[in-house]
């Protein structure tokens with residue numbers, strides 16, 4: 001048994017002990033196992049606000065919001081209290097044949113946040129399962145309408161929608177897709193509206209218009225065989241925080257309407273305020289036919305995902321024939337604890353003027369980076385809401401790993417994507433924490449840019 005008050009010495013060895021035991025029995029996700037010597041997992045003992053603390057009392061600012069899920073910091077008192085109450089009342093009950101207050105209230109409140117445009121909520125657990133559900137629902141809605149020939153999907157270049165087989169087939173990030181490509185069905189790929197793709201003389205809007213025109217042409221030709229277009233509104237996160245003009249979403253919505261194709265908005269990463277508005281689609285003034293939410297919706301506490309859709313689509317499944325009803329379930333669908341965490345998260349949005357205060361936080365992050373990053377070191381400094389990113393010039397081999405390790409030395413948890421460094425902190429960072437985050441990000445960049453500094457860091461970790 002670990003003692004409740006470990007002495008610093010015991011605590012330090014507990015770090016190493018957990019790393020060793022993790023090596024032996026835990027298969028870590030998104031991790032090249034051959035690199036575990038160079039980059040062993042951080043043994044985290046507890047979380048406090050924006051900070052993670054290891055067993056040696058070393059503190060790391062969580063600049064990735066733990067893979068983009070955490071909104072209001074770790075171990076938030078209000079979410080903790082709600083969960084304790086739920087724990088003593090009803091941790092879980094199946095959602096087939098039963099219902100419960102947290103699932104009902106959450107669906108009601110999310111529906112209201114869309115002005116009831118998306119009035120029905122189907123629950124799942126992880127983001128990828130929400131994507132699977134949206135794809136199946138779209139196809140099935142067309143089938144119910146006598147159009148079972150509409151079974152193809154359009155996805156965007158560089159898009160990411162999760163890594164189960166159905167979600168992976170609409171994902172276009174080579175590192176996740178290539179090994180499994182033989183298992184995947186075909187997808188129609190449309191150009192990314194990524195503003196970095198601007199030709200000389202083009203701005204972000206022109207790129208958006210050009211990309212939407214290509215999608216429109218694809219739909220004009222193939223709409224008879226296409227059920228839906230799936231997009232990540234405003235920011236394609238996993239491909240490297242590729243950002244686009246909101247006009248793209250308006251044009252895609254119009255093209256889908258014109259050609260009779262559903263629009264699926266995957267707001268798993270960009271929803272829940274991350275893009276600056278509660279839903280990213282709000283910035284384009286559109287609603288999709290299906291919206292996928294996960295990650296931040298439970299405040300980063302518990303796996304919860306959901307697909308919201310229109311009343312008319314729900315009604316098209318109401319029939320005595322079982323084959324016309326939606327056939328999909330996960331054991332933990334609508335988990336009461338997870339829904340309760342989501343309600344506590346929505347309460348924080350309602351109580352704390354979060355989106356407005358985040359505008360100040362985002363401006364401070366951008367200003368700090370703008371002052372500290374010279375054009376020779378970084379390109380495409382960009383921001384949408386609480387997502388800020390830049391691309392490092394001359395990043396060199398294994399940049400992401402070297403940066404991650406050097407950031408640890410600075411007391412930051414960061415995981416660049418290729419040569420893209422991004423800052424995506426929880427919505428509780430103070431001005432002082434933002435200044436520290438920016439300062440240490442720049443110091444990390446200095447450290448990895450200098451070969452001797454990198455060597456020193458490797459030695460320290462060996």
Ligand SMILES: *Cc1c(COP(=O)(O)O)cnc(C)c1O
Pocket residue numbers: 126127128129131160161162163232237238266267268269270294295
């Ligand atoms: C993370 C993510 C997913 C997958 O969610 P998981 O919970 O990891 O399965 C899908 N789409 C987007 C846009 C994401 O960022």
